[in-house]
Amino acid sequence: MPKKSLLDEMIAQTKLSKKQTDKQQKIVEAAVKMFASNGYANTSTSEIAKVAGVSEGTIFRHYGTKDNLLLAVILPFIKESLPSMAENVFKEVFLEDESFESFLRALIINRWHFLSDNKELFKVIVKELLYNENLKNELLPFFTENILKRLNKVIDYYKSRGELMDLPSEKVLKMMLTVIFGYFVSEFVLFPVASDEIKDKDFDTIVRFIMDGIRKETVEG
Amino acid sequence: MPKKSLLDEMIAQTKLSKKQTDKQQKIVEAAVKMFASNGYANTSTSEIAKVAGVSEGTIFRHYGTKDNLLLAVILPFIKESLPSMAENVFKEVFLEDESFESFLRALIINRWHFLSDNKELFKVIVKELLYNENLKNELLPFFTENILKRLNKVIDYYKSRGELMDLPSEKVLKMMLTVIFGYFVSEFVLFPVASDEIKDKDFDTIVRFIMDGIRKETVEG
Amino acid sequence: MPKKSLLDEMIAQTKLSKKQTDKQQKIVEAAVKMFASNGYANTSTSEIAKVAGVSEGTIFRHYGTKDNLLLAVILPFIKESLPSMAENVFKEVFLEDESFESFLRALIINRWHFLSDNKELFKVIVKELLYNENLKNELLPFFTENILKRLNKVIDYYKSRGELMDLPSEKVLKMMLTVIFGYFVSEFVLFPVASDEIKDKDFDTIVRFIMDGIRKETVEG
Amino acid sequence: MPKKSLLDEMIAQTKLSKKQTDKQQKIVEAAVKMFASNGYANTSTSEIAKVAGVSEGTIFRHYGTKDNLLLAVILPFIKESLPSMAENVFKEVFLEDESFESFLRALIINRWHFLSDNKELFKVIVKELLYNENLKNELLPFFTENILKRLNKVIDYYKSRGELMDLPSEKVLKMMLTVIFGYFVSEFVLFPVASDEIKDKDFDTIVRFIMDGIRKETVEG
DNA sequence: TATGAATGAGCCTTCATTCAT
DNA sequence: CATGAATGAAGGCTCATTCAT
Numbered sequence: 001m002p003k004k005s006l007l008d009e010m011i012a013q014t015k016l017s018k019k020q021t022d023k024q025q026k027i028v029e030a031a032v033k034m035f036a037s038n039g040y041a042n043t044s045t046s047e048i049a050k051v052a053g054v055s056e057g058t059i060f061r062h063y064g065t066k067d068n069l070l071l072a073v074i075l076p077f078i079k080e081s082l083p084s085m086a087e088n089v090f091k092e093v094f095l096e097d098e099s100f101e102s103f104l105r106a107l108i109i110n111r112w113h114f115l116s117d118n119k120e121l122f123k124v125i126v127k128e129l130l131y132n133e134n135l136k137n138e139l140l141p142f143f144t145e146n147i148l149k150r151l152n153k154v155i156d157y158y159k160s161r162g163e164l165m166d167l168p169s170e171k172v173l174k175m176m177l178t179v180i181f182g183y184f185v186s187e188f189v190l191f192p193v194a195s196d197e198i199k200d201k202d203f204d205t206i207v208r209f210i211m212d213g214i215r216k217e218t219v220e221g
Numbered sequence: 222m223p224k225k226s227l228l229d230e231m232i233a234q235t236k237l238s239k240k241q242t243d244k245q246q247k248i249v250e251a252a253v254k255m256f257a258s259n260g261y262a263n264t265s266t267s268e269i270a271k272v273a274g275v276s277e278g279t280i281f282r283h284y285g286t287k288d289n290l291l292l293a294v295i296l297p298f299i300k301e302s303l304p305s306m307a308e309n310v311f312k313e314v315f316l317e318d319e320s321f322e323s324f325l326r327a328l329i330i331n332r333w334h335f336l337s338d339n340k341e342l343f344k345v346i347v348k349e350l351l352y353n354e355n356l357k358n359e360l361l362p363f364f365t366e367n368i369l370k371r372l373n374k375v376i377d378y379y380k381s382r383g384e385l386m387d388l389p390s391e392k393v394l395k396m397m398l399t400v401i402f403g404y405f406v407s408e409f410v411l412f413p414v415a416s417d418e419i420k421d422k423d424f425d426t427i428v429r430f431i432m433d434g435i436r437k438e439t440v441e442g
Numbered sequence: 443m444p445k446k447s448l449l450d451e452m453i454a455q456t457k458l459s460k461k462q463t464d465k466q467q468k469i470v471e472a473a474v475k476m477f478a479s480n481g482y483a484n485t486s487t488s489e490i491a492k493v494a495g496v497s498e499g500t501i502f503r504h505y506g507t508k509d510n511l512l513l514a515v516i517l518p519f520i521k522e523s524l525p526s527m528a529e530n531v532f533k534e535v536f537l538e539d540e541s542f543e544s545f546l547r548a549l550i551i552n553r554w555h556f557l558s559d560n561k562e563l564f565k566v567i568v569k570e571l572l573y574n575e576n577l578k579n580e581l582l583p584f585f586t587e588n589i590l591k592r593l594n595k596v597i598d599y600y601k602s603r604g605e606l607m608d609l610p611s612e613k614v615l616k617m618m619l620t621v622i623f624g625y626f627v628s629e630f631v632l633f634p635v636a637s638d639e640i641k642d643k644d645f646d647t648i649v650r651f652i653m654d655g656i657r658k659e660t661v662e663g
Numbered sequence: 664m665p666k667k668s669l670l671d672e673m674i675a676q677t678k679l680s681k682k683q684t685d686k687q688q689k690i691v692e693a694a695v696k697m698f699a700s701n702g703y704a705n706t707s708t709s710e711i712a713k714v715a716g717v718s719e720g721t722i723f724r725h726y727g728t729k730d731n732l733l734l735a736v737i738l739p740f741i742k743e744s745l746p747s748m749a750e751n752v753f754k755e756v757f758l759e760d761e762s763f764e765s766f767l768r769a770l771i772i773n774r775w776h777f778l779s780d781n782k783e784l785f786k787v788i789v790k791e792l793l794y795n796e797n798l799k800n801e802l803l804p805f806f807t808e809n810i811l812k813r814l815n816k817v818i819d820y821y822k823s824r825g826e827l828m829d830l831p832s833e834k835v836l837k838m839m840l841t842v843i844f845g846y847f848v849s850e851f852v853l854f855p856v857a858s859d860e861i862k863d864k865d866f867d868t869i870v871r872f873i874m875d876g877i878r879k880e881t882v883e884g
Numbered sequence: 885t886a887t888g889a890a891t892g893a894g895c896c897t898t899c900a901t902t903c904a905t
Numbered sequence: 906c907a908t909g910a911a912t913g914a915a916g917g918c919t920c921a922t923t924c925a926t
Contacts, residue, residue: 021906023906023907039262039352041260041262041263041352042262042352044898044899044900045899045900045901046898046899046900054907054908055907055908055909056900056901056908056909057901057902057903057907057908057909057910058906058907058908060900060901060902061906061907061908064901065900065901066899066900066901101436126351127351127352129411130347130348130351130352130410130411131260131262131263131348131351131352136411162437163436163437164435164436164437165435165436165437165438166437167426167435171426172435174407175400175426175427175430175435176435178399178400178403178404178407179396179399179400179403181403182399182400182402182403183399186395186399189351190350190351190357205388205392205396206396208434209396209434210434210435211434211435211436212433212434212436213429213430213431213432213433213434214385214386214388214393214396214397214431214432215322215384215385215386215432215433216383216384216385216386216387217386242889242890244889244890265915265916265917266916266917266918267915267916267917275890275891276890276891276892277891277892277917277918278890278891278892278893278918278919278920279889279890279891280918281917281918281919282888282889282890282891283889285918286917286918287916287917287918463885465885465886481704481794483702483704483705483794484704484794486919486920486921487920487921487922488919488920488921496886496887497886497887497888498887498888498920498921498922499886499887499888499889499922499923499924500885500886500887502921502922502923503885503886503887506922507921507922508920508921508922543878568793569793569794571853572789572790572793572794572852572853573702573704573705573790573793573794575700578853604879605878605879606877606878606879607877607878607879607880608879609868609877613868614877616849617842617868617869617872617877618877620841620842620845620846620849621838621841621842621845623845624841624842624844624845625841628837628841631793632792632793632799647830647834647838648838650876651838651876652876652877653876653877653878654875654876654878655871655872655873655874655875655876656827656828656830656835656838656839656873656874657764657826657827657828657874657875658825658826658827658828658829659828684910684911686910686911707894707895707896708895708896708897709894709895709896717911717912718911718912718913719896719897719912719913720897720898720899720911720912720913720914721910721911721912723896723897723898724909724910724911724912725910727897728896728897729895729896729897
């Protein structure tokens with residue numbers, strides 16, 4: 001897909017926080033919005049240029065390829081934010097002396113806010129993850145490396161504390177993530193609502209569901 | 222999108238099992254495969270024609286529009302199978318004297334087999350559901366009407382029998398479906414595997430997860 | 443354009459009044475209407491077939507070519523009707539003992555009725571005469587041969603009787619025909635009106651205009 | 664038909680004589696020629712591109728639509744030239760102290776030269792006026808507003824001076840225009856000749872015909 | 885004879901990309 | 906750096922025409 005050199009340069013640039021031009025910022029902003037609402041394939045570079053208030057040439061001067069622009073939109077979000085993010089999240093959220101349930105609730109709320117601040121980007125990533133095999137193959141290992149491993153450890157930890165059931169950690173994790181990710185997709189991609197009200201109840205419901213399922217607790221006599 | 226007349230005719234044709242030409246079948250087959258693997262937007266009618274061993278004109282003679290071809294691929298699956306399917310599924314799966322857990326397991330296994338027989342189609346639908354707002358708006362009400370309502374009743378029933386916890390049925394349902402649908406998407410769309418081995422263990426895991434969550438059952442003294 | 447053989451056969455058929463099939467009649471009817479309102483180039487054979495209630499194949503079985511169908515629509519009207527028509531018209535209209543003015547009025551009224559009965563066909567011919575160089579080159583000589591020559595003689599006759607001014611007959615004729623033809627085109631092609639009321643007044647106006655122009659007759663003292 | 668914005672821009676561009684690119688000029692030139700000789704419907708954009716020595720994409724970058732290209736060819740001619748033209752023509756041609764006959768002769772000669780300079784364009788307009796209902800409906804009101812009204816006043820004026828006969832002015836005008844327009848169509852569209860020799864005789868003939876018709880002036884004794 | 889499925893060339897149009905300015 | 910005119914490959918679609926039944 002992308003010419004490695006340009007892409008690397010792009011990433012390097014983001015890494016070093018080299019100042020993105022005003023124009024570059026506008027381009028990326030426009031691209032995010034339009035990719036999110038119409039999908040990558042249905043968004044033309046000329047439209048992006050128009051919305052960004054920039055000439056089409058400028059887009060290609062900076063990103064070389066439409067494909068590259070997509071990566072420029074997604075990768076910094078993933079490759080940059082994800083690792084350091086993971087770090088921070090676990091600092092904020094994983095407190096050894098708390099229960100797994102607390103951890104779970106904190107994690108969900110934390111990520112919910114993060115995605116709520118990055119709705120559009122999340123849409124783009126979800127859509128293209130399904131649509132674009134290349135992207136999938138590029139992103140998933142990254143995700144596994146940075147997130148899954150860490151979460152696995154957490155689960156192991158709580159299992160060792162006897163809070164979680166005895167299934168293999170990956171299975172526990174998979175179930176858990178299916179619910180959380182499914183919830184986010186439904187919330188931000190499939191059935192987004194304008195309002196920004198925080199839905200405490202939903203968080204409780206999810207946490208409770210993950211922890212205890214839907215069976216009525218039988219009152220033991 | 223589609224000219225109603227042609228589309229209706231297409232559906233009518235499917236309904237009555239009027240003989241689809243040999244060529245029509247090949248076209249739809251090719252389309253399903255290619256839409257599934259590359260996505261609708263990245264599949265050209267000329268490629269479909271080539272793969273189907275048919276002239277491009279033939280595609281348009283039968284379906285009028287590429288859009289229509291997509292619908293011709295998806296809608297019969299949805300609009301035709303779904304209602305009668307729902308009927309049958311519930312007959313096979315919902316036995317009043319069984320527990321909810323049994324019902325749930327039966328449902329999951331039943332649908333797993335169905336999707337396993339229609340992997341490609343399922344891929345297409347999931348991908349386009351995210352990518353194509355029109356399609357989403359056309360399919361979702363249908364799904365709600367035929368499936369959700371019915372499931373809601375089932376849940377109400379088991380709630381009245383005291384097997385399920387006291388959350389509003391829609392919330393119970395939403396959680397449940399998130400897991401099941403998430404599992405299917407992961408299984409057939411995101412991380413498909415060639416092998417067709419039935420995964421009993423997974424079914425058990427899911428059922429158990431939905432019913433009881435991941436918390437270690439504390440042994441009550 | 444047309445394969446001579448088929449075309450000749452068509453004409454021969456018309457000539458001999460060999461029975462046109464029911465279907466053929468419907469095809470030609472539909473074609474005339476649609477060529478008239480949308481033009482030849484904007485009318486597809488499939489539309490004609492649909493309107494005629496006939497399969498597309500049938501059109502080509504009979505006419506071989508869309509081009510041929512156009513000719514089948516126009517030529518019989520021209521090549522058949524025109525000569526015999528001319529004959530009759532002049533019999534009806536040209537009475538040696540009448541004035542040129544009477545002849546002129548009779549001619550205009552006669553042709554007006556004829557075209558009024560064949561509006562659609564006239565539209566087709568006028569439109570395609572401009573649009574289709576081949577057709578023009580085929581039809582004009584025919585017209586010259588059958589109509590112009592005869593009219594020229596009539597004008598010569600009346601000139602010899604001192605009723606018409608001394609310009610070369612062709613010029614007189616050209617002026618005269620420009621008005622008449624222009625009137626018919628405006629009446630039937632450019633600004634057709636639904637109503638079929640005969641417009642006596644217009645006929646008078648035209649005749650008067652052709653004969654005497656628009657200058658106020660100065661009363662000679 | 665056209666996206667208003669692009670079209671307006673095109674017209675604005677013409678209005679301000681903003682520099683049409685070299686390529687644009689070539690495109691329009693080629694289009695005029697080919698539309699004139701083959702008609703709009705029989706001219707493909709790829710042929711135009713070839714003749715203009717331009718890529719097909721360039722045509723659509725500038726005109727967006729084949730339809731628009733037609734309008735870009737015709738409308739500036741009509742909407743721009745016509746009003747200011749009308750103004751100038753009447754200044755040059757209508758001198759109050761001259762006779763109607765002088766006015767008529769001057770008008771015909773003036774317009775003849777104009778059309779002689781714009782033969783191809785005139786062909787295109789006449790052909791498409793018959794073929795394209797939309798265009799007709801767009802152009803005619805314009806013509807009425809700018810030309811007919813003015814001519815009507817002129818005729819009223821000369822009628823009041825007793826030079827013209829007492830028919831309603833519109834009828835006088837209609838007759839007159841039928842002859843003039845018919846003459847131009849015959850001259851430039853139906854039977855164009857290569858030579859550019861000015862045909863004084865014809866002008867005289869027409870003027871004389873319009874003024875006095877074809878009847879031999881009877882010498883009153 | 886009539887049908888209508890099939891064809892494939894050609895049409896208009898879009899769009900990512902290049903490059904001279 | 907930015908521009909925007911130019912490109913041309915590719916796309917969806919139309920349509921006259923053919924041919925097996």
